[in-house]
Amino acid sequence: MANPSFAARSYRDDAVVLRTHKLGEADRIIILLTKHHGQVRAVAKGVRRTSSRFGARLEPFMVADLQLVSGRTLDVVTQAVAKGAYGTAIASDYTCYTAAAAMVETAEKLSDADADSGTAQYNLLVGALASLSRSAHPPELILDSYLLRALATGGWAPSFTDCARCGTPGPHNAFSAPLGGMVCSDCRPPGSPAPAPETVGLLGALLTGDWTTADASDGVHRREAAGLVASYLQWHLERSLKSLKHVERS
Template sequence: MSRNSFAVRTYRDDAVVLRTHKLGEADRIITLLTRNHGQIRAVAKGVRRTSSKFGARLEPFMVADLQLVSGRSLDIVTQAVSKGSYGGKIAADYDRYTVAAVMTETAERLTDVDGEAATAQYLLLVGALASLSRGDHAPGLILDSYLLRALATGGWAPSFTDCARCGATGPHSAFSAALGGAVCHACRPPGSPSPAAETMELLAALLSGQWAAADVSAPQHRREAAGLVAVYLQWHLERTVRSLKHLERA
């Protein structure tokens, strides 16, 4: 059998749709985060036609079992079986939609170069989208928990108790995104913010998945935590997350 034959180039994988854009009159280019093959870009032919059998399964935030054929620059989607129909419920609510957009943009940024942690990032993103679609917690809390965990998975785990620079036992009253989170008085860079103790506790709860504590947090601490997460995210990604500007923080 030829190494370039259709059968040899065919593979299957679970994937979450990060984003799509139009190609020609009926096709789409889809950016996917797969469970086993990292981030890929593929063409879904004919999915914009009303007669398409799997067009709805390849919308943003959907999770599907895909069959693909490897191509020179873009792979081709030949089959899609739904595994997580999260897109409809998320798209129907503006807060959930904007939160999901930040999640998928972040996942795309974190996996476009480093494919080693792609499986862990895939599982983290799918879990967050599922929780968001079910309304398990406030959308903003789900987002900040996801962002902190995604960054930790990518190698930028923040500290919210001991000093991120010297390791001095905390808690500490200052925060530095550049140094990795909480910092003691001796390590604190000039101008570093001093979050409320409750905000730092909330951040630690979101990172570790202590939802009982996070769900009863006060609005002012959620707002302060969200601002620190956004700064930490964009510092370590070294670029702006464009979808953050669409978030409406209560």
């Protein structure tokens, strides 16, 4: 059977650039989270040349409308139209940059493992990057809110009210990442951390998007919440994020 034609293998989709790395002298491999095709690995030919028509549109944190052609191992980017030029604003601020790096690393791992939630993960990531680029909220809060929501979208929604194990109504004073969030005294594993009530309230606000509460939180509770979010993320991803250790906390 003949190979399908170029036109038959061509498709169009919105995508956010997660990561890139060099290929040969002028090409670049692009890791994309697309709106309708999940995670896509593609090659952008000649994109590193100064004469490239769309090199700047395929940098990390950028959102673009792409034309691609399916390949055996890598798809090929043939056209790119910018939709969200978030990369420049994010890269100009180190705190925003490190937060965005942790976001796209998380998105890459989650979308690689769960293709079914690709559209929801795409929308969530684009919204978070847009918020970072316009400094809508403190970067560390946008990051932690994104991480909690991304895990929830992937099927690991934490509970910060009722007991995550038995469902007993809260509030409760112990946190267990393996059990799924706050737990009652009967379900609490030995050695579980006991976060401050204000920290638990902040975690709930970050998960639900209550920015009035989140923005009014104190630094000590933000740092405690960040530690719990990191432990929850690491447990469910079964690995740590390389970029998370570089995130600056106020």
